[in-house]
Amino acid sequence: MTTLLTPRDIGAIVGAKGLAACLGTLVSYLEADFSRWGDFDKSARVANHSADGVIELMPISDDSLYTFKYVNGHPKNTRAGLPTVMAFGVLADVDTGRPELLSELTLTTAMRTAATSVMVARQLARPDSRVMAVIGNGAQSEFQCLAFHLLMGIEEVRLFDIDAGATAKLIANLRAAAPALKATVCANTADAVRGADIVTTITADKANATIITPEMIEPGMHVNGVGGDCPGKTELHADVLRAGAVFVEYEPQSRIEGDLQQMPADFAVTEFWRVLAGQAPGRSSREQVTVFDSVGFALEDFSALRLLRDFAVELGLGRSIDLVPEMADPKNLFGALYLPATRPAPRLAVAA
Ligand SMILES: NC(=O)c1ccc[n+]([C@@H]2O[C@H](COP(=O)([O-])OP(=O)(O)OC[C@H]3O[C@@H](n4cnc5c(N)ncnc54)[C@H](O)[C@@H]3O)[C@@H](O)[C@H]2O)c1
Secondary structure, eight states: OEEEEOHHHHHHHHHHHOHHHHHHHHHHHHHHHHTTGGGSBOOOOEEEEETTEEEEEEEEEOSSEEEEEEEEEOGGGGGGTSOSOOEEEEEEETTTOOEEEEEEOHHHHHHHHHHHHHHHHHHHSOTTOOEEEEEOOSTTHHHHHHHHHHHHOOOEEEEEOSSHHHHHHHHHHHHHHOTTSEEEEOSSHHHHHTTOSEEEEOOOOSSEEEEEOGGGOOTTOEEEEOSOOBTTBEEEOHHHHHTSEEEESSHHHHHHHSGGGGSOTTOOOEEHHHHHTTSSOOOOSSSOOEEEEOOOOHHHHHHHHHHHHHHHHHHTOSEEEOSSOOOSSTTOTGGGGGOTTTSOOOOOOOOO
């Protein structure tokens, strides 16, 4: 049998554990997996593009577990009452190929993306960072704000979105979830970014946008660029990348999908796992500008699915479903079509 986790189960996990503990444990699962980078069979995700969006498959495995995520990105969706990003995924046993877990990953993607941003910022941002600008106040934004508040000591978020309703929604959610976090609405991106220690961009637009321009960048800033994550979709001006040291998840994928897509093939970047492993420097001085050009990598969903599996077992959550036919004789697959208890045997038409 396969365990099914729905959004309701994810809500129950967060309800039982608390958001800070969920995000904090997720960061430790991510660090554990990024620290054994060489163990994974990695590939850039497979993307099917259409005029208004993209649908992607993200597989990865080690010796014992295989995971994949299905995820879309359709910025126009919110106008039709659908989320921009929707996802689900599977965790399977490498030994047999048996799918152990089938889970929602829409809520989980928001948590794993925020947890990944924190994992990276812990290594790259100045440790005394207290103020974060958040440009783009849609579905992912609460998760970013709360993860940085709960796990990185961010005390103030400075918010801007071209949709004032999105910012009002974010403020209302933050007031309820974290009253101690100061949230300031800003008139534009430049206002929000001025004086910030960390700049998070999490906008959705299938366009080569330049949300952050070089004159906005101040010495010592850490840029957490999350929304530029597919071909033809960027957020950072090329000179912002030139202004600092650029870190990526998995270079072959980031060259295609990240803000990095604007840069020549020999533009130097560092894969983040190397910083974690002590093989490459992170921030080199208080004044240095650091840029995390995030696109979302399959390993982050691997860590998240592993955590969901462990929490579901601990909390007794999830429903067993027969995703694969149950058979007394595994060679008698045909027999599983006509289980007597559920369906009568077929009537075979006899030619006249
Ligand atoms: N890197 C990753 O791992 C990762 C993970 C999840 C989502 N994403 C990406 O993050 C982005 C945001 O996702 P979401 O689910 O929050 O989308 P969303 O549609 O819910 O919110 C995006 C917000 O960006 C705002 N926006 C668009 N253009 C803007 C601009 N020029 N200035 C300011 N605000 C602007 C929109 O008004 C909207 O409120 C998407 O592009 C998605 O693909 C990346």
